[in-house]
Every structure is written in structure tokens, then in C-alpha cells.
Amino acid sequence: MSLVLNHVTKKFGNDTAVNNLSLEIPDSEMFGFLGGNGAGKTTTFRMILGLLDITEGNITWNGSKINYRTSDVIGYLPEERGLYPKLKVKDQLVYLGKLRGMTKSEVLTELDQWLERFKVPEYIDKKVEELSKGNQQKIQFISAVIHKPKLLILDEPFSGLDPINVELLKDAVIDLKNQGTSIVFSSHRMEHVEELCEHLCILHKGSPVVQGSLREIKQSFGKKNLIIHADMPLEFLKDYSGVLKYKKLAEGCELQIENEDLSQKIFSALQNKGFVRKFNLEEPSLNDIFIEKVGAAYE
Ligand SMILES: Nc1ncnc2c1ncn2[C@@H]1O[C@H](COP(=O)(O)OP(=O)(O)OP(=O)(O)O)[C@@H](O)[C@H]1O
Numbered sequence: 635m636s637l638v639l640n641h642v643t644k645k646f647g648n649d650t651a652v653n654n655l656s657l658e659i660p661d662s663e664m665f666g667f668l669g670g671n672g673a674g675k676t677t678t679f680r681m682i683l684g685l686l687d688i689t690e691g692n693i694t695w696n697g698s699k700i701n702y703r704t705s706d707v708i709g710y711l712p713e714e715r716g717l718y719p720k721l722k723v724k725d726q727l728v729y730l731g732k733l734r735g736m737t738k739s740e741v742l743t744e745l746d747q748w749l750e751r752f753k754v755p756e757y758i759d760k761k762v763e764e765l766s767k768g769n770q771q772k773i774q775f776i777s778a779v780i781h782k783p784k785l786l787i788l789d790e791p792f793s794g795l796d797p798i799n800v801e802l803l804k805d806a807v808i809d810l811k812n813q814g815t816s817i818v819f820s821s822h823r824m825e826h827v828e829e830l831c832e833h834l835c836i837l838h839k840g841s842p843v844v845q846g847s848l849r850e851i852k853q854s855f856g857k858k859n860l861i862i863h864a865d866m867p868l869e870f871l872k873d874y875s876g877v878l879k880y881k882k883l884a885e886g887c888e889l890q891i892e893n894e895d896l897s898q899k900i901f902s903a904l905q906n907k908g909f910v911r912k913f914n915l916e917e918p919s920l921n922d923i924f925i926e927k928v929g930a931a932y933e
Pocket residue numbers: 646650651669670671672673674675676677678713
């Protein structure tokens with residue numbers, strides 16, 4: 635049971651939007667797609683869902699081609715949100731739920747639970763146009779999951795949400811994953827992928843530049859971050875052999891170092907000079923990896 639992308643390429647005229655992408659996303663997995671604007675994330679999702687033709691390669695879900703329009707086991711939150719503004723939330727969800735094979739009472743039972751969960755039960759009788767953009771997004775998320783899909787594709791699910799709603803949505807996707815839903819989502823925000831995904835792919839101009847498990851990607855990057863808080867000048871570390879980046883912090887500095895062995899040498903060098911209050915060796919962040927692989931231009 636898995637989603638498989640096999641040497642997938644998409645061209646629009648002479649422009650290649652996705653270039654030779656191969657991936658396997660196992661069942662009950664949360665998979666993150668990262669990439670800058672125009673990297674090819676939405677195009678990949680549309681191909682997965684059968685909404686766009688594939689130029690080369692193929693995509694299967696449990697061995698078969700996907701057709702989002704006819705399948706009731708797939709959920710999709712598109713990047714361009716699109717609910718009917720004049721319809722009440724209840725009527726909208728009943729309509730969409732029925733398209734997915736649900737009865738009206740099944741929809742209303744599920745909808746009540748979701749609105750409670752998202753702390754907006756009073757929205758049930760409101761027209762969509764009366765809700766703020768962020769709250770419309772929560773309703774659209776509900777419309778993507780109300781039929782309990784097995785495969786859920788979320789295009790930028792957290793964009794435009796305030797921190798409290800981001801947390802509500804994160805908890806919801808974690809629960810869906812634990813109940814067995816395979817989830818693929820895109821994001822510009824590294825920390826969301828870092829927090830939620832076991833596996834990820836970074837796309838750059840349509841090509842995968844990093845892919846695999848988060849843990850292995852971090853380990854294979856080699857470089858580490860070293861956070862030092864100390865009562866002494868630390869500027870001399872800028873020129874220390876093996877120190878790749880130096881960033882001044884209010885209470886000390888953050889270094890990117892070539893390998894973890896170097897941290898021992900740095901610690902010895904500091905000991906004779908003064909009091910060290912914090913000395914933390916950390917894995918590189920996904921942001922460090924993204925910036926190195928995709929280029930500082932993205933920042
Ligand atoms: N229908 C289309 N016709 C022509 N070119 C397209 C079409 N759809 C997408 N593209 C091009 O394909 C490339 C990838 O676009 P895509 O929307 O997949 O990127 P994305 O990673 O989702 O970006 P963003 O984060 O900005 O949403 C872009 O260069 C875009 O201009």
C-alpha cells in the first residue's frame with residue numbers, strides 16, 4: 635500500500651515544471667514537499683490526483699492510477715481555496731460530502747465533530763463569505779477530510795493561519811495519520827515539515843535536490859550547529875579552522891562546524907578563557923540544509 639511516483643516529468647510547452655521525480659510514500663505516512671515558489675509542488679499534486687496529464691513516467695496508488703474526481707478515498711486541499719461564498723457551511727459540506735458518497739446525516743455528524751474540534755460550532759449556519767480567510771480555510775480542510783480519505787493531499791495547509799489555528803490543524807493531521815491516512819503536504823515553512831514528517835523531498839526548479847528520511851538527511855549532511863553562551867569574547871571562533879559559519883547571538887554565538895569532533899577542540903579552547911554557560915551541539919536544521927542545497931537566494 636503506497637503512493638509511487640515513477641520517473642515523473644511534466645512539461646508545459648518547452649518548460650519543464652517537474653523533472654524526473656521518483657518517490658515512494660508508504661501507507662500511514664506524513665510526507666513533506668518543500669520548495670520555493672514555482673518549484674513544482676502544486677504541479678506534482680495535480681498529477682498525483684489525475685487533474686493534470688503526466689508528460690513522462692507514471693503515478694500509482696496501491697498499484698492503480700488515481701482519479702480524484704471519482705475516488706471517494708482521496709482528499710485534496712487545493713492551493714487556491716474554492717468554496718461557494720453564498721452557501722452556508724452546512725449546505726456546502728453536505729453537497730461535497732454527498733459527492734464523496736456520504737449521506738446527509740453522516741456529513742452532519744462528522745461536521746459537528748470537526749467544528750467542535752476547531753472551536754467554531756457556531757459556523758454551521760454561516761455563509762462562507764461571512765467567515766475570515768483563515769476560518770474559510772478550516773472549513774475547506776474539513777471538506778477535504780470529512781469522508782475519511784485514505785490518501786490526503788494538502789497544498790500549503792498552514793499558510794494564512796494564525797499560530798493557534800496552525801496548532802489545531804497540526805493536531806488534526808497527526809490524528810488522521812495515526813488513524814492510517816497517508817498524508818502528503820507542501821510547505822514553504824521548514825519547521826512544519828521538520829516537526830511533522832518522517833520523509834520529505836525538496837524540489838528546486840522541478841528537480842528533487844534532497845529526498846529521504848528526515849533523520850538520514852540530517853545525518854548525511856555531516857555539518858553540525860554549535861550554540862555557545864559564554865562570558866568572554868567569542869569572535870576569534872570566526873576564523874577557527876573548520877568553522878563554516880559564525881552568527882553572533884545576544885548571549886554568545888551559533889556556529890556551523892564541519893563535523894562534531896571539532897566541538898571537543900572548541901570546548902578545550904574556551905575552557906582556559908572564561909566561563910561557558912551553554913555548549914550545545916545540535917543537528918543541522920532543515921532550513922540550513924534547504925539554504926545550502928537550494929541556495930541562499932531563496933531567503
Ligand atoms: N498550467 C500551466 N501552464 C504553464 N506553466 C505552468 C502551469 N502550471 C504551472 N506552471 C509552471 O510550472 C512551474 C511549477 O509551478 P507550481 O505551481 O507547480 O510550483 P509550486 O512549487 O507549487 O509553487 P508555489 O509555492 O509558488 O505555489 C512554474 O514555473 C509554473 O509557472
